[in-house]
Amino acid sequence: MDLSNIENLKERFVIDFFELSFLTESCLPPTTIARHSFFMNTINLYYHQMSWQQRKHFFEWIGKKLNTEHEESRMFIARYNPENQYLVKTFYEGKEEDVEAFKYEDKYMISSSRRIDDKYITGVDKLKI
Numbered sequence: 001m002d003l004s005n006i007e008n009l010k011e012r013f014v015i016d017f018f019e020l021s022f023l024t025e026s027c028l029p030p031t032t033i034a035r036h037s038f039f040m041n042t043i044n045l046y047y048h049q050m051s052w053q054q055r056k057h058f059f060e061w062i063g064k065k066l067n068t069e070h071e072e073s074r075m076f077i078a079r080y081n082p083e084n085q086y087l088v089k090t091f092y093e094g095k096e097e098d099v100e101a102f103k104y105e106d107k108y109m110i111s112s113s114r115r116i117d118d119k120y121i122t123g124v125d126k127l128k129i
Contacts, residue, residue: 017054020046021061028062029070039072043079044111052129056082075112078104082129088116089123100127 015023024042027035042062050058059080066073078084079102088101088108101108101116108116108124 017050017057021058024058024062025065028065029067029072036072039076040112043072043076044113047079052082055080056129072112075104078102078109079112085127085129087125087127088121089125090116090120091122092120096122 020042024039027039029036029039031039042058047055059077059082063077063080066076068074068077081102084102086101086103086108088099090097090099099110099116101110103109104115107118108121110116
């Protein structure tokens with residue numbers, strides 16, 4: 001395989017919502033590292049590419065198949081649960097900002113690995129979806 005033009009290998013592919021759902025279903029925890037990485041991308045990346053309606057359907061479809069013994073599964077449920085979405089008002093380095101977040105283990109999360117530090121939170125409103 002010629003890897004001289006590696007940038008061509010980084011091009012994105014477009015798949016539809018149902019293909020994404022079936023692919024995600026094949027990557028449910030516990031699984032191999034490659035499948036784990038894809039599953040975590042559903043939380044950190046693909047979530048932001050979906051409409052609220054798609055997120056609800058994805059939550060209903062995938063959420064009921066998850067084994068909550070696994071942290072990744074609990075994180076997915078927290079990320080996609082429409083009743084667990086918040087607009088967090090923050091003040092950091094002199095700047096006010098509203099950030100969409102989800103609650104996981106009593107912390108407001110932006111992604112599976114990024115949380116909002118409590119000392120910067122000035123208010124929280126539950127999103128009505």
